[in-house]
Amino acid sequence: MIDTLQDVLETVIEMLCAELSCSESQLTDGKVHISVRSPKTHENPAHRHFDPHPGKIGIASLGRGGIVCVDEEHLDWAEEIFGPEPKTTRDELFMPERMGKMADLVRPEGLLLYGPFPRFAVSHSSLTHIESPAEYxxxxxxxxxxxxxxxxxxxxxxxxxxxxxxxxxxxxxxxxxxxxxxxxxxxxxxxxxxxxxxxxxxxxxxxxxxxxxxxxxxxxxxxxxxxxxxxxxxxxxxxxxxxxxxxxxxxxxxxxxxxxxxxxxx
Missing domain, CATH: 3.40.630.30 (Gcn5-related N-acetyltransferase (GNAT))
Incomplete structure (x- = not known):
């Protein structure tokens, strides 16, 4: 059950760890980490049912650092563009310069980058009941x-x-x-x-x-x-x-x- 925002956070962390092949500590230690995607990541039930594809890239932040997850063949690119701190910080992770460089590198492979997307979630304790407007x-x-x-x-x-x-x-x-x-x-x-x-x-x-x-x-x-x-x-x-x-x-x-x-x- 998703009763509290702590339940929400735990669910999100489990999903991101599965999809980005990282640990909870890497997600939450305030640093930017680069991870290599596990070939079995889609077998984890916490992984969302998005279609797998070669060269898949995922970049995410909980607001405390971030993760850049790439396949092995893109690791050198990721290290060059993002790198560990102090080269890239949380506030620089999604800047157009870095996103643009990564997008340019993967476009010849037939890949496009989408985002950044803000994601919101809710629990029983935070949900606000809203009545439908009059006439509806x-x-x-x-x-x-x-x-x-x-x-x-x-x-x-x-x-x-x-x-x-x-x-x-x-x-x-x-x-x-x-x-x-x-x-x-x-x-x-x-x-x-x-x-x-x-x-x-x-x-x-x-x-x-x-x-x-x-x-x-x-x-x-x-x-x-x-x-x-x-x-x-x-x-x-x-x-x-x-x-x-x-x-x-x-x-x-x-x-x-x-x-x-x-x-x-x-």
């Missing part, structure tokens, strides 16, 4: 109900893939409606056995009315009741999305950069 209703549905939601292109952040095309199916969704018209959807995908990620879409004509926080709060509560940790990611420039997370009681937990093959949808 919010209902929560399970996987079958989420799969039945139409116009997937319109709700591509909330329910972005059909179940047969992803290892991270949408397990729970909240639907905001007004007069039987869907105004917004928030979905939770099963990113791992322990962490479900929230995504949200509100139709443009219904934005600015408090629908997003109400949907986020409803889905997060349902995910917590399933014994999973709800987490929420956004781009570094999407301030409205961050406000939505904070309004529902989510707390900033970590920041990460991820690589993807250039022909793969993020």
């Amino acid at each position: 209703s919010v209902r929560v549905v399970g996987q079958e109900g989420a799969d039945a939601i139409g116009q997937r292109a319109k709700w591509h952040n909330a329910i972005y893939k059909v179940p047969t095309e992803t290892a991270r199916p949408t397990m729970i969704a909240a639907i905001a409606e007004r007069e039987s018209e869907i105004a917004g959807v928030c979905g939770a995908s099963a990113d791992s056995p322990y962490m479900w990620q929230l995504g949200i879409d509100v139709a443009p004509e219904h934005r600015g009315r408090g629908i997003a926080p109400a949907l986020t709060s409803a889905v997060a509560g349902a995910v917590l009741d399933e014994g999973k940790m709800p987490y929420y990611g956004t781009s570094a420039s999407n301030i409205p999305s961050m406000r939505t997370a904070l309004a529902a009681g989510f707390k900033p937990m970590w920041v990460e950069v991820l690589s993807r093959p250039e022909n793969e949808q993020f």
Whole structure:
């Protein structure tokens, strides 16, 4: 159960250690470390179900130092660009100069870097219950109900893939409606056995009315009741999305950069 923020922190640390092939002490000692990805990292159940690919890169910080995780063939590059402290500190880790150099080096291999992404998470103790705004209703549905939601292109952040095309199916969704018209959807995908990620879409004509926080709060509560940790990611420039997370009681937990093959949808 994710009852407290300490439970959240422990879950996040376990995931990052699995994905970045590092130790808890390396994540939390305030220094920047470079690690070599274990070839068996995806076998760890704490690893999120993101597709593996050659040359995978992961960079993350809990706010206390950071980890740069690369495959063996990229180790020399990582050492040159980041290196241990004092060459790179936490506050320099995600600077455009370093990210740009790394992106330029891996682009000829068909890889793109995405991020940095601020990540938020919530526990039972920090969740804020938010009522749906006047004239709107919010209902929560399970996987079958989420799969039945139409116009997937319109709700591509909330329910972005059909179940047969992803290892991270949408397990729970909240639907905001007004007069039987869907105004917004928030979905939770099963990113791992322990962490479900929230995504949200509100139709443009219904934005600015408090629908997003109400949907986020409803889905997060349902995910917590399933014994999973709800987490929420956004781009570094999407301030409205961050406000939505904070309004529902989510707390900033970590920041990460991820690589993807250039022909793969993020």
